[in-house]
Amino acid sequence: MNVRDSEAVAAELAAAGHVQADDEESADLVVVNTCSVREKAEDKAVGKLGLLCKSKRERPGRIVGVMGCMAQRMAEELFNRVKGLDFAVGSRAALKIPEIVARIEAGSTRIWFPGELDGIDVPNGHTAPGISAFVTILLGCNRHCSYCIVPDVRGPEYSRPAREVVEEVRNLVKGGVREVTLLGQSVLRYGRQGKPVWDEEPAPGAKFTEPFPRLLEALSQIEGLRRIRFTSGHPSGCTEELARAFRDLAPVCPHLHLPVQSGSDRILREMRRGYTSGEYLEAIGRLREAVPDIAITTDIIVGYPGETEEDFEATRALMRAARYDNSFIFKYSPRPGTPAALLPDDVSPEEKDRRNKVLLADQDDLGVGNNSEWVGREVEVLAEGPSLRNKARWSGRTGQNKIAVFEPPQGIAVGDLVRLRVTRANPQTIFGDAMGQ
Numbered sequence: 001m002n003v004r005d006s007e008a009v010a011a012e013l014a015a016a017g018h019v020q021a022d023d024e025e026s027a028d029l030v031v032v033n034t035c036s037v038r039e040k041a042e043d044k045a046v047g048k049l050g051l052l053c054k055s056k057r058e059r060p061g062r063i064v065g066v067m068g069c070m071a072q073r074m075a076e077e078l079f080n081r082v083k084g085l086d087f088a089v090g091s092r093a094a095l096k097i098p099e100i101v102a103r104i105e106a107g108s109t110r111i112w113f114p115g116e117l118d119g120i121d122v123p124n125g126h127t128a129p130g131i132s133a134f135v136t137i138l139l140g141c142n143r144h145c146s147y148c149i150v151p152d153v154r155g156p157e158y159s160r161p162a163r164e165v166v167e168e169v170r171n172l173v174k175g176g177v178r179e180v181t182l183l184g185q186s187v188l189r190y191g192r193q194g195k196p197v198w199d200e201e202p203a204p205g206a207k208f209t210e211p212f213p214r215l216l217e218a219l220s221q222i223e224g225l226r227r228i229r230f231t232s233g234h235p236s237g238c239t240e241e242l243a244r245a246f247r248d249l250a251p252v253c254p255h256l257h258l259p260v261q262s263g264s265d266r267i268l269r270e271m272r273r274g275y276t277s278g279e280y281l282e283a284i285g286r287l288r289e290a291v292p293d294i295a296i297t298t299d300i301i302v303g304y305p306g307e308t309e310e311d312f313e314a315t316r317a318l319m320r321a322a323r324y325d326n327s328f329i330f331k332y333s334p335r336p337g338t339p340a341a342l343l344p345d346d347v348s349p350e351e352k353d354r355r356n357k358v359l360l361a362d363q364d365d366l367g368v369g370n371n372s373e374w375v376g377r378e379v380e381v382l383a384e385g386p387s388l389r390n391k392a393r394w395s396g397r398t399g400q401n402k403i404a405v406f407e408p409p410q411g412i413a414v415g416d417l418v419r420l421r422v423t424r425a426n427p428q429t430i431f432g433d434a435m436g437q
């Protein structure tokens, strides 16, 4: 999501007449986009800002700013800790950056522009996109999971009107984009509250009546758009309709990032995730029944306050039951102002580290079988161009988001969908031969 916001700011700056620098070294303006989800990410950003501001000695006139969640959360502290910081802008006000830069160029210093935390200026500009683009469809988050700072720093949920999203995607496709990834903290909540996102009710007898599956259907009809992805999901959004959308709408890729966080029902309740491990597995079951090959990936937090060995083993069991294609494991980090931060952070760093390693190894075991199961089967790959390692071959991703490498057939172009027969696989990559082109 930060990559997406940074791109939108770059597009605004370009529209205001700025030119992208070749590298950080030569840039007259550097804006650091920040994340507050874990303390480590914040520490890194402060370090980076410090170095950039020091570099102003060798580069007089250089402007250094900060945007994103940390700016929202602790602008004042950042101005105190980072000498020479020129500006900070709130997480929903980043589109104001060109204006702020102009004020600094005119002589202002230390500008803090918080904007409104419930602002609805959606970052919708794109810099020259390749074949793949991100599109933000939902701002903020209303879930308030006990450990999470996102609702505090990103504000309340806002779903963009569907016609605005369709228009943005249509324009991207005109510019050559073949794949979009729709973004939202809890993307399946799209249009479930607040102002209706659709101008009209679904037609009588319509196949899709829920706001998000309807959006998928509308986007699927855009000619030239080959693939639609979205992230992140929540089990409550894994309805029969969503399962049907995965099955029946050809551009919708068979992959869902569905963070579970823990396999222990007690911890899930404390985290206020709004589901039990059983309900979570049922949600996956619904999707797999419709699309047996769907890839499911997850996020897990280890060492949540009070997490016992038994809770941890429940997480391991759930990982096996879910047969994840990939897992991102995070060590719990107390975030100021969240309900969980009031609880003692009582799992030691060494124990968090151990649990982290155990889950990574468990995921490796799950992953080894995963790719080899594709050998001998057909997959469809969106061609991205020559592979980085061996320029004679091309690479792309399967619908399941796995990297595939193949000999390019005659006349192939970037953005083509290519069918491959898989000849071999290692845990990271699938290799195949193009069929019938």
Ligand code: SAH
Pocket (backbone or CB within 6 Å): 037, 038, 147, 148, 149, 184, 185, 186, 232, 233, 258, 259, 261, 299, 300, 301, 330, 331, 332, 333, 334, 335
């Ligand atoms: N909205 C997404 C997650 C966004 S944050 C969702 O709910 O699915 C990305 C991931 O960071 C989360 O899934 C969680 O695993 C992790 N995370 C969030 N807060 C954290 C914290 N305080 N400590 C450690 N990891 C955290």
Ligand code: SF4
Pocket (backbone or CB within 6 Å): 141, 142, 143, 144, 145, 148, 149, 150, 151, 185, 186
């Ligand atoms: Fe944070 Fe929960 Fe919202 Fe995800 S759903 S951003 S974890 S509060």
